[in-house]
Amino acid sequence: MKLVRIEVFNFRKLRRARLDMSDKQTLLVGANNSGKTSAMKALRKFLKDRGGIDTRDVTASNWAAIEQIAGAWTQEAEADLSPLLDQLPFLDVWLHADTSELHHVAHLIPTLTWTGGLLGVRLRLEPKKGADIKAGYLAARRDAEARQPDGTTDNGFALWPRDFREYLDKRLKDLFELNAHLLDPASFVASGAVAPPPLPALSEGIGANPFAGLLHIREINAQRGFADAGDGKGDDGELVHADSRKIASQIQPYFRKHIDPETDPTPNDVKALMAIHDAETTFNARLKDGFANAIKELEELGYPGGLNNPKLFIATQIKPVDGLDHPAAVQYDISGDTSGVKLPESYNGLGFQNLISMVFQLMRFRDDWMQVGKFKSKMVSPDDRGIEPLQLVLIEEPEAHLHVQVQQVFMARAHKVLRNHKDLEKEDSAFTTQLVVSTHSGHIAHAAAFEALRYFKRELPSHGVVPTATVANMKGLFGEDTQTRRFVTRYLLSTHFDLFFADAIIVIEGAAERILLPHLIQHHYPVLAAAYLSFLELGGSHAHRMRPLIEALELPTLIITDLDAVAEVDKGGKVVKQSAQPCYGAAQTTANNVLKTWLPKLDEVDTLLAPLLKALCHKAPDRPIAVSYQTPQNVTIGAVSKNVTPSTFEDALVLTNPKAVTDAARTEFSCRMTRAFAKSIAEAQSPEDLAKELFDRLAKKPEKAAFALDLLYIEDIKALRAPPYINAGLTWLAGQLKGVEGVLCQL
Template sequence: MKIERIEVFNFRKLRRARLDMSGKQTLLVGANNSGKTSAMKALRKFLKDRGGIDTRDVTASNWIDIEQVASAWTQETEADLNPLLDKLPFLDVWMHAENSELHHVAHLIPTLTWTGGYLGVRLRLEPKKGVDIKAGYLAARQATEELKPGGTLDNGFALWPRDFREFLDKHLKDLFQLNAHLLDPDNFATSGEVVPPPLPALSEGIGANPFAGLIHIREINAQRGFADAGDGNHDDGELVHTDSRKMASQIQTYFRKHIDPETNPTLNDVKALMAIHDAEATFNDRLKDGFANAIKELEELGYPGGLNNPKLLIATQIKPVDGLNHPAAVQYDISGNTSGINLPESYNGLGFQNLISMVFQLMRFRDDWMQVGKFKSQVVTPEDKGIEPLQLVLVEEPEAHLHVQVQQVFMAKAHKVLRNHEDLEKEDSAFTTQLVVSTHSGHIAHAAAFEELRYFKRDLPSPGVVPTTTVANMTGLFGADTETHRFVTRYLLSTHFDLFFADAIIVIEGAAERILLPLLIRHHYPDLAAAYLSFLELGGSHAHRMRPLIEALELPTLIITDLDAATKVKKVVKNGERNVWESARPRSGAAQETTNHALKTWLPEMAEVDKLMVAPPNTLCHTDATQTIAVSFQTPQVVTLGEETQTITPSTFEDALVLTNPEAVKDAAKTDLACLMTRDFGEYIDAVSTPEDLATALFERLANKPEKAAFALDLLYIKDIKALRAPPYIDSGLTWLAGKLKGGVGAI
């Protein structure tokens, strides 16, 4: 048994979001403010807390429709609440169970003909029994109208409630409750648009907690409350410890549930309790003797005293858990030997505290679920053990305070910790554990399988429309193309996963662009400099392999690539002569074609260099202005050298950069550490007389052992780095990308 899918509707940014669940662990990734927190809050409020939903949880854009529904209510007409309920938050849970698990899910099967497969449950807000929402709202509005017609005072102050939302701000929890409804398994959609399936006719619901005894839900939220040693308030010189002792409090909880000798004591427990009793008696004798004079002095004052007043006694009661209720209950041995130098937990680093605390909580979740030790569940299930067959664990932003390596270790081990029990490690275990983790860390994502990622992507809204989020499932993204899947996953594993958290993606050719583009953006493109950009370094022959992933992410993406012009020439081979494409300087009318696979097969799907150079730029990059992906390659640019001005089409990023910044390149060539190619470029600029001659010299030099990365590094030495400008084809691409991030349609 497992949860197959969770669909969230009308909850914060998630107006319609589908979250397909992996069998073991599912990672929620995406840029800031993309909806990951909304998803975790929805899972918590619908499944764990089973309530706590308020008006702020309703998708903001829905209030227009909700107000229209409420404004149509009158005293004379009967209100149809279904349009209202369709706009309030609800959540669909789709599970998959075998026929052999019928005893677990008997209350969820929709028909007696069910023999295994999907089961659907909808949790939604509904009016409480006996509550007339329409009557309550109209009465509140009428009272306002009687007090002041129109509801607005002369100074503009409006009486409550001004609208239905303001009415629900105060009464939502009083008027609504969660109720569960069964869904028709035939309505489980394998793909396509996220649309809520209809409820069966006359469905009355089965209560707010249909998963009691079925799903064991636990959570580690993002606010874990750690503090450094010394944090806290001081009172008369004593440190008042706060919630920072998270490990100690967790250990106390674990102790009470699984170890406490006062619960069903064993022979060993009796020995411990007898020792505590002896210690308590000895300590009480000492207290009686120590406080004797003080109590006698109080009695001489007349209180307490007399026949009717109680006598004052000082006594202690030692509970086993008391030994763990102090700041040094959890300590760390920092000596590394037998000298026993220990420090309390608050004196350790926040990262170490966080890691140990989270792992310990996972262990506690597992042992609570499996009823390890003395803990016995109060939940009654069809099995004698009373153990739910499915555990769902939610972990929010585990990367807090953790170093990169530790983040990856945690993610790789978390699910294993949750399964480290003899009844869970078996291949045929009847118990299932599903872990859901939300994260902002590319290193956490790096440690998970690609198929376990769920990407939260922000929809690009129209002006004035509140943005919402959809979820992209990385499973099956590449279809049957195993070669592309292998390339992409291995590439990401060998580089980074930060593109899942970026505002935009820039695909580049090589090291020179990777070194200089961030510098150019910082000094000349302030809107891009303020954004989170992910650079993917891919040659033109491989950029198209990322196409399924980039198109699925729907992030504004600029592909900066080379024109890669080639001319067909005859070559002598073993079997005679044959025509081959040989690299050439881009020229019009030379029957050239590009060898760049991205240009030929992706954008703009053109091979002829003449068409690539003369077609309107906007048609090269996307089919319409709403597209989020554009390609930028070398196009004709005006170059001035001395008194000569000509139109030149560069062949690479490096020669385009030289043609755009000849003075900066000459400056870089003068440094003592300049590489040979940089010095050659400097000499060409001084030696040739026309831009055409310079372009030819640059092309020939770049074909002969180019030192592209070294050339880019040399440019970092120039005196005025802000004088360095992006070549025109890159400038137009970056300008388009900046426009996309600002919400415009962009143009190249």
């Protein structure tokens, strides 16, 4: 048995979101405020807490429709609540079960013809039995209007409830409750638009907890309180917040459930209890002796005393768990030898505390589920343990306080910890564990399988007042193209996963762009400087392979690439293509796969440089993706100005910044290419001569990275300007991030 899909409707940022579940672990990734927390809260409130939903959980853009529905209610007409329920939060859960698991899911089977496979359940808010929502709201409105003083509406004052939202702010929990309905497995849609299937006719609710005995849910939330030694001390020197002793606080419930010697004591438990009894007797004797004088003095005052007043007696009762109820219950041996030097857990690093805490919680979740230790003694028989067949574990932001290597280790081993039990390790185990992790860490994402990623992407408010989010499934993204899938996943593994958390993506050709673009952006493009940009260094021959992923992310993406002009030449009677200096009217073509197969799907240089096109970048018609390549730019040498077309980022940069390049060549240890560029600038007689000199030098073992590093030595880095084609692209990208459709023009 396993969870196949969870669909969230009308809950916070998730107006309609589909979360396909991986068999083992599913990672929720995306930029800040993209809906990951909304998804985790929805899973918690619908499946774990089974309630606690309030008006703040309703998707904000739905309130206009809700107010319209409530505003149409009249005292005479009977209210149809179906439209209202469609606007309130609900959750569809799809799971897969075999016929051998019929005893677990019998109450979820919609028809007698079911022979295994999908089962669907909808959890939604419904009016409580006897609750008349329409009558209550209209009565509250009439009462408010009757009490409203004359003339006070002019200044905006109004008594509660001013609208239906305000009414539900106070009354939602009193009027509504969760109820579950069965879905028709035939209504399950494998792919396509996210839309809730209709409930079967005359559907009746089956209660708020349809997964009792079926689903074991545990959670590690993001608010894990840790404290460094010396922080947050009270007057008595103790840590103020008990949450700071996270591991110590976890040990006690684990002890009570699995170890407590007072529960069904074994021979070893009896020995431990006898030792505790002896210690208690000895300690009580010491207490009696120590308090004897104080108690005698109290009795001489006449209280307590007399026949009707009890005598004061001080004694201790030592319980096994008491020894764990103090800040130093968990200690670390830091001696490294036999000296046994130990410190309390609060003296360890926050990352180490967090790691141990999470792993211990995972072990506790597993052992609670499998009823390890004393749990077995509570069961009727070892064969009838009442264990749920499916465990769902939710973890929010496990990366807190962890350095990157530990993040990856934790993610790689978390599911293994949850399965480290003799009844779980077998492939054919009757018990399933599924892990859902939300994260902002590219290193956590790096450690997971690419197919396990679920990317949350923000949507502009086309249907309401606030942005919402949708989810992109990375599984099956590349279809049957295994070569492209292999390239993309290996590329991401070898570099980074930060594009899953970025505000925008910039695809670049090579090291020079990677070195200099951040400086250009920082000093000349403030909107981009404040954004989280992901740079993908791919080169023109590979960038198109990322197309399925980039289009699925739907992030504003600028592809900065080279024109890569080639021309046919005759070599010894054989016509071959070789790199050429870009030139309009020379029958050249491009060797760049992005330009040929993706954007703008053109291969003739004359077409790419045509007057209609040369002043703008090419933008995808249905996605925020644009490509920017070298186009003619104006260059002045002496009194001569002319348009010339550079061939790469480097010569375009030289043509735009001749003074900066000359200054860089004067620095100590500047590379040969930088000095050659400076010499060409000094000796050039015309713009065409300079462009040709630069092209010829780039054809001879170019030192592109060294050239870019030389430019970092110039005195005023702010003087460095982006070449016109890059300026056009960055200006467009900044416009996208401001939410304004940018104009791709040369400035």
